[in-house]
Amino acid sequence: MKYSKRVSSMQSSPIRKLASFEESAKKGGVKVYHLNIGQPDIKTPKAFFKAINDFDKQVLEYCSSSGLDDLINSMQKYYNTYNIKFSKDELLVTNGGSEALLFALMAICDPDDNVLVPEPFYTNYFGFGQSINVKINPITTKAENGFHLPSKEDIISKINHNTKAIMISNPSNPSGTVYTYNEIKMLSEIALEYNLWIISDEVYREFVYDNQEYTSFGNIPEIYDRVIIIDSISKRYSACGARIGSIASKNKGFIAQVLKLCQGRLCVSTLDQVGAAKLYETPISYFKEVIAEYEKRRNVLYDELMKVDGVVCEKPSGAFYILAKLPIDDAEDFAIWMLEEFSKNNETVMICPAQGFYATEKLGKNEIRLAYILNEKDLITAAKLLKEGLEEYLSSKIKSFNYKNDELTLN
Incomplete structure (x- = not known):
C-alpha cells in the first residue's frame, strides 16, 4: 500500500528521534537526565485541578467551536495586562499551540506558498508546513551574535511572489533569544511594505530574564490587521498535557476563516478549557517565582557549558533553552555517544541535536539545544555530566584521529 507524498516527506521529530x-x-x-525536551518540572497551579474536580454536570457536552466563554473571557483579561485588547470575536481556543500554528498556515497559504522564518526555529514549523505543502523560507541567524536577526536588506532578499508571511517565536524556541523592539519594528515595516502576515508565536512571553524588555507584535498598532498571535498554556502554567492554545487576531475576516477549521474538528476538550480558564487567573507572584527559578537554572547550565574550550554560545535571555555550537563535527553522533558510551556513577545526559531546527542543509550539525527544565540539584549534576562527557568525547576523537594518522604513517 502507498502513502501520500505529503506524509512521506515529513521529517520525524528531531527532539524524539x-x-x-x-x-x-x-x-x-543508567539514569538519564533529560535536557532534550521542554517538559517543565514546575508544578501546575492547583486551580486547574480544582476547577475540573468541581465541574458538576450530568452530561459532558460539546462546547462552542470557538471555545468556552469563561476561557475566552479569562484570555481577554490576560491580554489586557499586556495592553493588548481583543474582543470576544478576535479569539479562538485551539488544541494547543500546535493546532493554532497549523490552522494559521492553512488559512493564509496555498500549496507552494512560503513563509519567512528565522532559523533555527521550532522544529514543528517545518513539519506543519510539509503537511500542507507550504515551504519554510529560512532567515539564517548565528550563534556568534545570539541568534539575532540579520539586516532588513538580507530579510527582504528572501521574499518572493509566493511569500505570504513572516513566522517567528519570541522568545525563541530553540535559541532563547528575545528579539529587541527595533527587530520587532523592522519586521513590522517589512510586513507592511510587502503585504505579509505576521504569525507571532508568543508561548514563552513570560519567560524573559535580566530585566530585559519584551515587545509583542500585538503592541504595534500599524500592523493590527495582519498580526496573528499564537499562544498556549503549556509552558506558561506548566500544563503541557492540557493541550489548550489559542489564536488571536484583530483581523476579524481571518478569524472567521479559521473558525471554519475549528468547526471541522468540532471543539476543544471541555474539561481542559474549564481548568485553563482558572489558570489565566493565576496571580503575578507565580510568575515572579517561576522566572527567578528559570533564570537561576539558566545560569547553572550556561556557566558549566562555557567551561569547555570551543563552545560558542551567547547567554540566552528568554524561554528555557540554550542553543550552543560545540567544537565537534556531528552533534547527533555526540548525543548517541552520551547515551551508549558515556556514564559516570551510572548517570548520563540526553541532549537534542540542533540540525532539525534548520531548513538550510547542513546548518546546525555541530549545535545542540538544551532545556533547563530540571530542578537545580539535578541540573547541576546534569550540567557537570555534560561537560565531562563533551571533554571525554573530544579526547576520544583526538585519540582516534592520531591513531589513524599513525596507521597511515606505518603503511
Missing part, C-alpha cells in the same frame, strides 16, 4: 537509545540506556541501569 533518539528515544530508542535513551530506552536502551535506561534498560542497562
